[in-house]
Amino acid sequence: MNAHRRLVLKGMFALAAIAAWPRLLLAARPDSVFQETDADKVIADLFGQAPTDSDQVMMKIPDIAENGAVVPVTIKTDLENVESISIVVVNNPTPLAASFIMSPRSVPTVSVRIKMGESSQVVALVKAGGAVYSTTKEVKVTIGGCGG
Amino acid sequence: MGKPIKIRAKVKGDIAEVKALMPHDMESGLRRDPDTDELVPAHYITDVVAEHKGEVVMTAYWGTAVSKNPYVSFSFTGAAAGDTIKMHWNDNKGDSSTTEAVLK
Numbered sequence: 001m002n003a004h005r006r007l008v009l010k011g012m013f014a015l016a017a018i019a020a021w022p023r024l025l026l027a028a029r030p031d032s033v034f035q036e037t038d039a040d041k042v043i044a045d046l047f048g049q050a051p052t053d054s055d056q057v058m059m060k061i062p063d064i065a066e067n068g069a070v071v072p073v074t075i076k077t078d079l080e081n082v083e084s085i086s087i088v089v090v091n092n093p094t095p096l097a098a099s100f101i102m103s104p105r106s107v108p109t110v111s112v113r114i115k116m117g118e119s120s121q122v123v124a125l126v127k128a129g130g131a132v133y134s135t136t137k138e139v140k141v142t143i144g145g146c147g148g
Numbered sequence: 149m150g151k152p153i154k155i156r157a158k159v160k161g162d163i164a165e166v167k168a169l170m171p172h173d174m175e176s177g178l179r180r181d182p183d184t185d186e187l188v189p190a191h192y193i194t195d196v197v198a199e200h201k202g203e204v205v206m207t208a209y210w211g212t213a214v215s216k217n218p219y220v221s222f223s224f225t226g227a228a229a230g231d232t233i234k235m236h237w238n239d240n241k242g243d244s245s246t247t248e249a250v251l252k
Contacts, residue, residue, distance in 0.1 A: 069215060070215045097211055097213035106225075107222075107223035107224060109223060112208075112218065113215040114215060117178075
């Protein structure tokens with residue numbers, strides 16, 4: 001009886017895993033989202049749900065970037081089952097800067113250097129366990145990085 | 149053929165921390181040539197994949213807002229010193245580069 005119940009449960013988990021598979025993998029680059037010019041639409045198109053502000057998403061980025069062409073960003077999170085980490089620069093011509101797809105063996109922390117055309121809010125988004133969490137920081141740019 | 153990726157990867161415990169530098173112009177398509185005043189066509193890395201023991205451990209999708217000569221760092225578990233990591237990128241003009249490095 002118990003063994004049977006276990007088998008049924010296992011089967012259900014397996015089915016759930018298969019159902020979650022394509023989203024988990026995000027198997028192709030979301031090209032159209034990278035072309036999108038409105039930050040809210042970027043987030044809506046990327047996730048299909050609104051992010052929740054969370055202090056479990058940590059972003060290290062300078063408050064003042066002297067050179068917008070090279071702004072170092074590090075994003076970390078304590079959240080578990082992290083599927084992806086994305087960076088959106090609200091005022092950039094195309095706000096989606098990067099999306100990192102995590103693997104089951106990933107430690108959920110990434111660093112990258114980005115360009116910022118002007119002062120802007122920068123949003124770090126973490127998708128974990130099917131939900132989306134974010135943290136936002138205002139970054140002041142003294143020399144823009146789009147023309148440079 | 150793109151330039152090779154400079155990879156430095158260190159293992160602590162069973163966690164590998166990888167730091168990679170990819171020489172690439174990363175033209176956003178918004179920059180004007182200072183001499184001709186014409187827009188320089190966009191030329192940028194669109195995706196980066198890191199593999200360890202035949203498994204993808206990290207995939208990055210990038211837009212035009214990643215800086216010139218991109219630097220990226222990431223970490224993964226299940227690694228041991230002496231293992232090989234393979235990194236690969238593709239850009240929007242069909243160019244690519246693959247580099248292997250040994251974890252230290």
